[in-house]
Amino acid sequence: MNSNDLSSTVLVVDDTPENLSLMSDLLREHYRVKVATNGERALRIAGAAEAPDLIMLDVMMPEMDGYEVCRRLKADENTKNIPVIFLTARTDPEDEKIGLELGAVDYITKPISPPLVQARVRNHLLLKSHADFLRDKAEWLESEVQSRTRDIQRIKDVTINAMASLAETRDNETGNHIRRTQNYVKALAQHLSRHDKYASFLDRETIDLLYQSAPLHDIGKVGIPDRILLKPGRHTPEEFEIMKTHATLGAEAIMVAEKVLDETETSFLRYAREIAQNHHEKWDGSGYPAGLKGEEIPLSGRLMAVADVYDALISKRIYKPAFSHDKAVSMIREGRGTHFDPDIVDAFLEIEVRFSEIAREFADEEDT
Structure with missing residues (x-):
């Protein structure tokens, strides 16, 4: 915008x-001029x-003075950025202070000096044009940031879903296992987030991740030979040792993806790596692959341990029948402080009805 046309x-x-x-004659040569004889009409024109x-706003007007007009202009999202110059016969510095504190950009006393009025109008219009440009630029940049953020989130979702689908195709017994377990983990994390001990860590973004x-959690199974992974029965001790390597294989596969992204500690896959590596660790240190104990086990792995075992207990396998929800709850309770983190077991017991609901919602076809 040219400030002088x-x-x-x-x-x-x-x-x-x-x-x-007087003011119209002074400004008409350079600007389009609109006039209002009272505050209400001024507000209508400003909001059009x-x-x-x-x-340019007179201070002393009947019914609604200039200060009130300015106050309403600045309180309205549609008019708050319009610069206001007060015109007044008052010369008390306190009056000027009131006007500027209300958001006016300038204060001109009467009788006016035409060159002064012209200069100040020109300068404030120029400042407004620059401010509008910067504001539009900032809004555009914010829009671009939001768009890029959405794109990044979509990339994250596609990456994780593609990798999860790969893992699912290798184990035809699990059915909706991955959907149930991810909802169990979310329910546990949301419940724990209300506790002071976990609130700072389990924020919304972390829970979503x-x-x-x-x-x-079982993506490492893609590296397990079919003769072991798909064996229709219990594994021998030697086969089980090979089966156990899926935890490390999964974590290593995810780490390769992280290195491609040139990220490790800040990678959006870091929790996936932790879960794959640690969901078979036990609170008392008797788990695998590293034999971690207590809070040495990342919280993500401890959450997944409860979710994974509960789902395995209520699901039918070639080598076992499906246990009832009550039986599974009892077995999880028995594992408190040995297999599982006591805090997470306590949270599970408080929301075990929600686990049952999730199990029904995502039941395998043969169970419905």
């Missing part, structure tokens, strides 16, 4: 016709679709 509109607000005529670029990452 007819593309700029100045609204002059004054209850005295002579003052309106084609808002003025600057408002845990939910998205949980389906990758």
